[in-house]
């Protein structure tokens with residue numbers, strides 16, 4: 221069994237910043253659980269909506285509860301007209317994560333959380349409408365079409381996303397991979413974006429502010445943005461041999477390789493084996509002979525040279541690509557999923573709140589002498 225990583229140093233690493241009953245990460249160096257359920261069990265058996273319910277309501281739904289929950293999400297998928305108008309103003313070359321941030325923030329203006337008794341309804345609305353926000357903007361900006369986000373053949377959040385994006389119902393394999401992907405990304409303890417949401421919640425702010433802030437934190441390449449960067453990397457190589465040579469050069473130049481390493485896990489990210497298996501299936505489906513073998517070689521080289529392993533993001537890149545998803549939409553999919561974890565943490569923070577306000581070690585001058593403006597150099 222892998223040992224838990226020894227944590228310390230900058231970035232608050234290893235410091236306990238609060239309590240949670242939602243998730244354990246890397247307890248044995250590699251494991252991941254949501255409310256006690258192993259990620260492998262959830263990825264093999266659950267629907268994403270079931271996992272969201274588990275995180276947000278504290279227990280797995282029975283059949284009737286799940287049916288009702290999915291019906292509620294379906295009924296919440298229509299975009300308000302004012303939000304559609306805003307999305308239509310956002311330029312085609314905007315980053316889709318900025319679209320998500322604006323979309324979430326605008327929703328907060330139109331459907332403001334007036335008090336915390338409304339939190340579950342506001343959260344379910346965001347879960348339901350995020351795939352609609354990103355695909356509405358994307359299709360309008362790129363194709364000039366105004367899509368109907370309320371009526372789809374699919375009833376799963378992952379399937380709806382693909383259906384709205386491509387204008388047709390996805391095949392079973394694609395809907396299943398999206399389902400697994402959303403489960404894998406749903407929750408991860410006190411990662412940077414979730415911590416952002418909790419800090420915001422601790423001021424007793426509204427739910428849309430918490431999620432808007434979290435989207436901003438997730439956007440960065442050291443966090444959710446890594447899946448896009450991983451795609452850019454693997455697309456540069458035409459063969460595993462080229463990938464090996466390219467990576468060796470990058471390592472020599474001490475460049476960061478996105479999609480590798482983790483702040484908490486020491487030997488592996490348990491989400492990687494799961495998404496890697498699905499990426500391989502998809503590569504067979506599309507007859508790929510380059511991207512998947514290139515990705516596998518990158519994994520081998522990074523482990524051999526640096527003992528760095530793929531995190532959740534690396535094989536997500538090829539998996540999403542094989543399903544025809546444009547690279548810039550990769551991180552918004554992460555948002556569509558992680559909104560469940562973020563908001564479960566907001567609820568947890570609100571239920572037992574004290575404002576999060578750490579201290580800093582001061583490194584500036586002891587005393588500074590005031591100089592009138594005209595005497596300054």
Ligand SMILES: CC(=O)SCCNC(=O)CCNC(=O)[C@H](O)C(C)(C)COP(=O)(O)OP(=O)(O)OC[C@H]1O[C@@H](n2cnc3c(N)ncnc32)[C@H](O)[C@@H]1OP(=O)(O)O
Nearest residue numbers: 441442443444446475476477478479480481482483531532
């Ligand atoms: C879903 C997610 O958000 S998962 C994370 C996604 N992010 C990425 O994939 C970005 C690439 N990875 C990284 O930048 C880092 O591994 C992080 C941000 C994930 C974790 O950062 P840290 O906790 O600081 O990493 P850690 O302490 O394990 O780093 C140890 C050493 O390995 C190096 N290292 C870590 N990851 C990488 C990498 N991907 N490529 C090259 N070197 C790396 C670090 O630079 C550090 O070297 P140093 O001691 O000489 O400075």
Ligand SMILES: O=C([O-])CC(=O)C(=O)O
Nearest residue numbers: 407408410411412483532
């Ligand atoms: O936990 C982290 O630091 C980053 C991560 O993997 C996630 O948020 O899924």
